[in-house]
Amino acid sequence: MSSSFGVLVEKLAELIVDSNKIVIFTGAGVSTESGIPDFRSPGGIWEKHDPEMFTLQRFLNDIDARKMHWKALLQDDFIPHTGTSPNAAHYAGAELERMGKLDCIVTQNVDGLHEEAGNSPELVFHVHGTLERAICLKCGNYYSMDELREWMGQGTEIPECGKCGGLLKPDAVFFGEALPEKVLSESQQRAQNCDLCIVIGSSLVVYPAALIPRYAVQSGAKIVIINRDRTDLDSHADVCIHESAGETMSGAMEIVRKKL
Numbered sequence: 001m002s003s004s005f006g007v008l009v010e011k012l013a014e015l016i017v018d019s020n021k022i023v024i025f026t027g028a029g030v031s032t033e034s035g036i037p038d039f040r041s042p043g044g045i046w047e048k049h050d051p052e053m054f055t056l057q058r059f060l061n062d063i064d065a066r067k068m069h070w071k072a073l074l075q076d077d078f079i080p081h082t083g084t085s086p087n088a089a090h091y092a093g094a095e096l097e098r099m100g101k102l103d104c105i106v107t108q109n110v111d112g113l114h115e116e117a118g119n120s121p122e123l124v125f126h127v128h129g130t131l132e133r134a135i136c137l138k139c140g141n142y143y144s145m146d147e148l149r150e151w152m153g154q155g156t157e158i159p160e161c162g163k164c165g166g167l168l169k170p171d172a173v174f175f176g177e178a179l180p181e182k183v184l185s186e187s188q189q190r191a192q193n194c195d196l197c198i199v200i201g202s203s204l205v206v207y208p209a210a211l212i213p214r215y216a217v218q219s220g221a222k223i224v225i226i227n228r229d230r231t232d233l234d235s236h237a238d239v240c241i242h243e244s245a246g247e248t249m250s251g252a253m254e255i256v257r258k259k260l
Contacts, residue, residue, distance in 0.1 A: 009248060012226075029228060030113075031201070036113075056176040128209065129180065134170050139161060148168070188215050193219070197222070197224070199226065202231070204232060
């Protein structure tokens with residue numbers, strides 16, 4: 001750890017110690033360290049798959065598109081499900097919850113790693129939905145992706161609701177689909193009432209989700225940005241760290257444990 005990096009991690013730790021209502025905002029960069037590719041970078045998901053195939057309209061109206069979606073999603077060809085696990089940044093969020101300092105996590109990610117790390121599902125707000133479950137568009141019944149993987153393994157190409165026979169859709173937000181209004185509203189409210197917002201692994205270019213940290217800034221909260229690349233919000237940050245999310249958060253939590 002370089003001396004300058006160490007100073008920044010120390011400042012982050014001090015902000016955590018002094019805070020009691022932390023909102024963590026995460027993007028793809030927190031999960032790339034767990035082996036999950038992001039969408040837009042070279043070698044990312046949209047280089048393997050045509051994003052035009054992942055529109056809500058194509059899913060609803062094109063049976064071949066639905067077959068392709070389910071095959072890609074359930075056979076680890078889209079976002080890997082097997083062989084991935086939370087990293088130090090995810091576990092730091094869970095530890096902050098156990099310490100009573102975390103208000104919530106607002107995430108752009110659809111992989112479910114925050115919950116796997118130990119965060120309470122009711123404190124994780126998925127602004128882009130989740131690929132950990134599917135929803136019936138007719139009756140609203142939910143199915144876990146693990147259950148649907150079993151169906152696919154038995155020959156099902158397009159799963160249907162076992163309750164009403166309705167169309168099942170992954171519970172992630174597709175292109176052309178509105179973000180979940182209730183989740184966005186709750187995320188905004190919590191950001192406006194937090195005392196520290198920690199952005200981890202987000203370029204802050206995908207809106208309206210990227211507005212969440214801005215609400216925190218406008219309300220007077222301290223803000224920390226941990227992202228390998230620069231963001232448009234860097235100039236407003238109290239601490240800005242362009243290093244590994246896992247290394248940064250694990251280093252900060254080590255200091256926090258000693259101070260509390």
